[in-house]
Amino acid sequence: MLSNWLDRESNSAWLFLAPSLLLLGAFVLFPILYLFYLSVTAGHFTLAGVRWVGLNNYLRLVQSPDFWQVLGNTVYFTIATAVPSVVVPLVLAVLLDRSFVGRSVLRSLYFLPSVVSIVAAGLGWRWLFQPDGAIDGLLGLKPPLAWFNNPSLAMLVLILLSIWKQLGFNMVVFLAGLQAIPQNRYEAAELDGANPVAKFWYITLPGLRPTTVFVAISTLIFTFRSFEQVYVVTGGGPLNATNILVYYVYEQAFGLFDFGYAAAAAIVLLIGVLALVYWQLRAWKN
Incomplete structure (x- = not known):
């Protein structure tokens, strides 16, 4: 059954691309998404934690x-x-x-x-x-x-x-x-x-x-x-x-x-x- 699945070119391509895509997701896509998350929060990673501030950081940029x-x-x-x-x-x-x-x-x-x-x-x-x-x-x-x-x-x-x-x-x-x-x-x-x-x-x-x-x-x-x-x-x-x-x-x-x-x-x-x-x-x- 695995051989039948691998016979399809698209399935084989995704299988060989999977390691690279995992690395890309872990070291490129995830940091970018986390960056977007940080940009709408405030805090210093202390015991008080971070808090949601929406677009306030971008407004501070514009006003700075x-x-x-x-x-x-x-x-x-x-x-x-x-x-x-x-x-x-x-x-x-x-x-x-x-x-x-x-x-x-x-x-x-x-x-x-x-x-x-x-x-x-x-x-x-x-x-x-x-x-x-x-x-x-x-x-x-x-x-x-x-x-x-x-x-x-x-x-x-x-x-x-x-x-x-x-x-x-x-x-x-x-x-x-x-x-x-x-x-x-x-x-x-x-x-x-x-x-x-x-x-x-x-x-x-x-x-x-x-x-x-x-x-x-x-x-x-x-x-x-x-x-x-x-x-x-x-x-x-x-x-x-x-x-x-x-x-x-x-x-x-x-x-x-x-x-x-x-x-x-x-x-x-x-x-x-x-x-x-x-x-x-x-x-x-x-």
Whole structure:
């Protein structure tokens, strides 16, 4: 009887998918559902327990100036990081796709930041940008800049660190995408008298469209959920200027133990990530 049941393709498929679906439910779906539950409760998991508050946590978010500042910081940080993290690796990939002496060494050097721990990198950047540090000495700044006491400069350091961290991975993805473009297109363009700019605009960019969509969305998600660089380098300061949504959730949950409010903020983050994924799927289809 079991053999008859397994003869059906759908039953066999569900049987083989069952272990993965159980793991997915236990470690992805259940935490998301529990997050929704926390977002409509209040309490600190003490003897008094938690209590139902409905949409009160979401109303607190809407009415909180700090939340709107954090949301603005997150959008600014994400866009300012994502645009260079796509454009610069694309240019590097096109240049490094050509044959010249030392190409492999340059590829390895550009990819190196991707394998460095973001925590270790953050500590290194904090040392570089300290007053009278290496950056001040290199730029010859007298008096030295207080990078981490200035809201604009502190955010700039975080943006540069995130771009540096993401650059190598995106470059390798673009290099892989360039290999998939047929060379006969370039040969035909050369016969028609196309210059390098025309070949890049009419052949390279259209051929890299799926790769560009993937790189753009993955970079947006990476920056949208950035936490380590904020925690290590600035701690959200000064004046809350570098506090972004993931770090804000951490502060509310594990600093103030306001788990319901933190869960509501995390739901906003989840909706933002899902919107980016939906955009990726729509862009990929088109």
